[in-house]
Amino acid sequence: MGEQVLTLAEIVQAKARTAPNVQIVRDLERTLTYAEWNERANRLANALIQQGLTQGDRVAVLAYNCLEWAEIYIATAKAGLVAVPINFRLAAREIQFILEDAGVKAVIAQHELAHHIDSIKDSLQITAPALVHFGAPHAPAGWVGYECMIAAADSALPAQTSDPDAPWALMYTSGTTGNPKGAIRNQRGMSMIALVTAVELSIQSQDDALLVMPMCHANSLNFFCSYLYSNAKVTIYSRKSFDAAHVLSVMSELGITFTSLVPTQYILFLELPEQVKAQFQLDSIKHMMISSAPARAETKRAVMAMFPNTGLFELYGSSEAGWVTMLHPHEQFSNLGSVGRECVGSAPIRLLDADGQDVPDGQPGELFSRTPYAFSGYWNQPEKTAKAFRGDYCSVGDIAYRDEAGFIRLVDRKENMIISGGENIYPTEVEKVLASFPAVQDAAVVGMPDQKWGESVHAVVVLRPGQSGEAAEIMAWCREHLAGYKCPRSISFLTEDQLPRTATGKVRHRALRAQLFAD
Missing domain, CATH: 2.30.38.10 (Luciferase; Domain 3)
Structure with missing residues (x-):
């Protein structure tokens, strides 16, 4: 229909015809042109159909960041299948919940993570899915090799059509408040978020976005679609973990113009020795995004000093709503603590x-x-x-x-929200005060069961390296800045790695509460 916007899969198909040799998507090991990407996605789509999958069937993907994500997302779109990206940090039991909840018909897993599927495949309460393996020369017993499937399949556009309004991805929420829920995203919606992002960030075809956050997460999927929809290059950071110095070297060497990171990752940049930071040429970076958690004013100022040619953006959104608000570079310090105003459209x-x-x-x-x-x-x-x-x-x-x-x-x-003696207490407000204490690097607040008040405020504090702080002086600090009923009645000291977090760095308050008060 002429009045409808193209989907990303249709964009890839079209550009394979009009710009076949343009290198458009890559990870740190290999690069694909439009023609190569389109052909491999067609082959994978046809191979999945040959495995018996029909329109609307779900395909789970368990992998670290790698170029295969680009092929899988477009292949499922072309075949009318539904991608179910799975967070690689999940335990086998959590993976099993998602596989069963989604009723997956196929699983595509990277070699290093396939053992999670092997450990649960015999206990799945669904029909045994087809198992597709990549990342090693030979597929293990019971698995089909990804590259073998692609090599043997037809390179033509699949005959099985896709509906742009039908489900394309089930983005399972991080489960901060219980079992994760599968948020249904469709191709038309992703085209719209791409167009809005292009306006908000002034994306140009000369741009190159470095996707560091997991490709199983909505943040990277949204920016993946947005930059590619504007014919801009995308680079997938294909390391298993975040290495601040290495990320800077990639930005410098490849001329990256954009990336989206959580505050913790920016802090890791800032903590690098000055002689390390001085090695990198970072002038190409035009836009950087802070997302998924609030950043302190001093962190923002330090980031802007480190990247002097960069406009620092901040957004608020979710897997369900997509981008909701955007805070632009010129608004950062006149509106500290804000997440901006409504996105265009x-x-x-x-x-x-x-x-x-x-x-x-x-x-x-x-x-x-x-x-x-x-x-x-x-x-x-x-x-x-x-x-x-x-x-x-x-x-x-x-x-x-x-x-x-x-x-x-x-x-x-x-x-x-904590309810103590009938008063509503929002943890974020208390956490901001705790974080302003000089020795505190991070903080989280949860409700502790209290026989008299129902709940009382309990703080968990991570101290800065080399710093010290006593519970009594931190609580005294809070009393100077908060109403009495909002102040922590008790404090635990943890290390950074003891705080349970989602894939995007948010503290999982429900899990933290269970961890602290298991009895």
């Missing part, structure tokens, strides 16, 4: 009280957004889908308020 955010009524500016309410690319619902969970929507507006349970300048300021997640 979006309706005004609604902030609702418990009765579903709009709250006045300055007062917290549950954030509902209306974007042109919101998810289609939760996989097989109609009740939770209905709860997430009010008409065309959707919510993931975040609490926020709109300030006098119209900027959105997040307060906390509704599920993380």
Whole structure:
């Protein structure tokens, strides 16, 4: 239909005809032209169809960042299949939940991670899926080799068609408040988020986006689609873990113009010795994004000093809603603590009280957004889908308020709220005060069961390397900056690696509470 925007799969097909030899997507080991990418995606799509998969069947993907993600996402789109990206940090039991919940018909796994599937495949409560293996010269017993499948399959566009409004990906949420839910994303929605991102970031075809965050996460998938939709190059950072000095060397050597990172990763850049940072030429980097967690003002200033030619953006969004707000470089220090204003093409955010009524500016309410690319619902969970929507507006349970300048300021997640003696306490507010204590590197706050008050505020603190701090002086600091009922009544000291986090660096408050108060 002429009035419809092209999907990314259609863009790849078209560019294979009009710009076949342009190198467009790569990881740190190999590069694909449009023609090569299109052919390999066609072959993989046809191979999956030959395995018996039909339109709407789910294909799980378990892999570190690598170029195969680009092939798999486009192959599933071409064949009308649904990609189910799985976080490689999950344990086998957690992987099994997703495979069963999605009812997958095939699993594509990288060699280093295939043992997770082997350990659970005999206990799956679904029909045994086809198993596809890559990353080693030979596939293990019971698996089909990825490259063998591609080599043997037809290179033509699959005859099995895809509907751009049908599910294309199930993005399982990080599960900060329970079992993960599969957020349904379709190809048309991803085209729309690509167009909006191109406007917000002024993407040009000469750009090269370095995707460091996991390709199984919505952040990287969204930027993957956005830059490629604008005919800009994408580089997938194909290391198993984040190496700050190596990332800088990649940026310098490849002329990267954009990347999106969480605050912790920016801090790791800043902590590198000056003689190491001085080795790299970073002038090519035009735009950098802070996402998934708030960053301190001093961190932002230090990042902007380290990357003087770079515009620093910040966004708020979710797997369900996509991008909701964007804070632009010129707004950073005049609106500290804000996540920006609505992205272009979006309706005004609604902030609702418990009765579903709009709250006045300055007062917290549950954030509902209306974007042109919101998810289609939760996989097989109609009740939770209905709860997430009010008409065309959707919510993931975040609490926020709109300030006098119209900027959105997040307060906390509704599920993380602590109720102590009838008072509502938002952990984020307390965490910000804790983080401002000079010796504190990171902090998280949870509700501790309390016989008298129902819950009391318990703080978990990570101290800066080489710094010391006593619980009593940290609590005294809080009393100077917070109302008494919001102050921590107790403090635990943990190391950074003891804080349970999602793939994007957010503290999993529910898991932390269980870890602290298991009894």
